[in-house]
Amino acid sequence: MNINISNASGEPIYLQIASQIKTMILEGKLRAGEMLPSMRNLALELRISFMTTKRAYEELERQGFIESYTGKGSFVKAQNLELFREEQLKQIEALLAEAGQKAQQCGVTMEELHELLDLVNGGE
Numbered sequence: 001m002n003i004n005i006s007n008a009s010g011e012p013i014y015l016q017i018a019s020q021i022k023t024m025i026l027e028g029k030l031r032a033g034e035m036l037p038s039m040r041n042l043a044l045e046l047r048i049s050f051m052t053t054k055r056a057y058e059e060l061e062r063q064g065f066i067e068s069y070t071g072k073g074s075f076v077k078a079q080n081l082e083l084f085r086e087e088q089l090k091q092i093e094a095l096l097a098e099a100g101q102k103a104q105q106c107g108v109t110m111e112e113l114h115e116l117l118d119l120v121n122g123g124e
Contacts, residue, residue, distance in 0.1 A: 001021075001045070003017055003042075003046060004020070005046060013048060013052050013056075014056040015059065017052070018056040018057075018059040018060050021056070022063070025066075025076055026084065026087050031076060032076050032077065033075055034076045036057070036075065038073060040053075057074050065077060100113070
């Protein structure tokens with residue numbers, strides 16, 4: 001599993017791990033029912049504490065992205081389509097807010113912004 005940890009980030013390591021796994025699930029890189037690396041193996045791979053990976057998995061389970069079974073491991077949970085859509089909308093809103101700020105800084109009108117959006121979406 002390709003997870004990058006930044007010690008320079010102000011975000012706790014367990015949240016960095018949870019966030020990256022969540023992104024892989026939302027992007028379809030990890031599919032429903034797929035087994036995640038064991039907490040111990042992931043800790044060894046990332047050279048971090050077992051407790052850190054345990055905390056990351058607990059966070060993902062709390063958010064409804066994975067489910068864990070004693071003696072079997074942790075698996076990607078079948079996603080509620082509404083939850084998936086809500087996560088995607090949240091990401092889109094953040095990107096659009098950033099684009100809106102940049103447009104405002106450059107004096108781009110709403111009409112021009114709409115035209116750009118149509119253009120990048122293939123004129124749909």
